[in-house]
Amino acid sequence: MMLCNRCGKNPASVHVQTIINGVKTEYDLCDACAHEEGYISMFHPFTSGAGNFVSAFLEGMPWTGTVSKPEQCPVCGWSYDEFARTGFVGCQSCYEKFGKRMEGVLRRIHGATRHVGKTPGWRKPTGDTKLDALKAELEEAIRKEEYERAAVLRDQIKELEKKSLSH
């Protein structure tokens, strides 16, 4: 029976593998240690409280570069520190606000930064050229971190969609 890599006492029950910058790290943990490290709830079928897991990815990642540290998400008020502490973000705009940093986190967790799966109905091309153009413009605004413009564009899109629905 394999022993826990953390305490060295109890039999290991959880196998954990992380890929960080392409480097694989593996641990075998006992139930108690896995719980303390925040893995248990993550691997529960319902996957709550993976916070510590994400925090572990953020540790040892000092804020570097010329970009100043984003303080707070303008929409929900969630701070970057809260994200670093809990591993959770407060709203979808946090992903935009913590953009560059978030990309690093995603690469560390998933080994990828681009979604290739399903798309919800409202984000699929509509065939309405004006609407599709606005949506493309919205993506652009988000990428350039122009939040005010993004908010205006969101409203315009909603307005246009309401009209096309009422027809």
Added chain:
Amino acid sequence: MDLDTVLNRPWSGWSKDDGPDTDVVLSSRIRLARNLEGVPFPVAMKGEHLTAVMAAAERVVESLNSGAGLGRYSLIAIKDLRQLDRAVLVEKHLMSPQHASNEKYGALILREDECVSIMVNEEDHFRIQTLSSGLQLPETLRLANVVDDAMDRVVRYAFSPQIGYLTCCPTNVGTGLRGSVMVHVPALALTGQAGSVLSAVGKLGLVVRGLYGEGSEAAGNVFQISNQVSLGQTEGDIVANLSGIARRIIDQERDARARLINGIRMQLEDRVFRAFGVMKNARIMSSAEALRLWSDIRLGICAGLIMGIPLAKLDELLVMSRPGYIQRTAGREMEPSERDITRANMIRKLLEV
């Protein structure tokens, strides 16, 4: 839907129909994490946002109920449920333990056959979950997608073309998909291979979790295997990868069972029938003992040593022997020592032919 019907029975709609490979795989599960566009995630939600989410939840139920062949759904607020009702919903894997205490915001959308449950305002606004018997991940994903599509028609999901469905925790972003299979590997455990087989699975980027009891064996030799990565792969690829690995574990477990039968048949029979004897006759039974005996008896049924007990019936024991179910059925709270007596009685009755 009558919630009491769901809570009274130790089985579920999905566990009744025997899926493929149930000799090793107990269940396949798909979870999709979804959030509403423009509404903060539950962790940062305020009272006014609750109204928006609950209105969306009501539209979802209406949409699901009006869809042809989608089944009947009910919306239940957590605060309206009694403690023991919540405990049984958790024991039946229809919601998470955390969600059971989410009285302020939490709700549950449940299909009457328990194949679909949607947690509302857990970590994300919606957590769609589909369950089926045996190894059938693509089918389980298909059902989750049908539910997701019906929801997609009446709510607007938070989504980014770059990183996909946006979730409260970055570990779920992208597809929002977590697939898992629950495997029963008693022969790998008996032959001392479970550790190496399962850690090999871990090396493939999947997560293995023993449903642990006391001592050195996973309780009941049941393990859950799930994907870790939700971004950068399609839903189909994630599920195909997980299915492929589950298939390998099935083969290895069946090999080990064949070796036991061919090599030490008498010892195996002795072990299986001792377990069966205790299970049918004990007057006091802890949940840990019940799980241990369940594992031996299940192996005995699969190996053709014990006849006349369908696996689905034996597996009712997994819910029946849990503290919440026992106490809810008795209609009152009980001390552990009293539960052990009731558990023994219920199990004896289950196994009466």
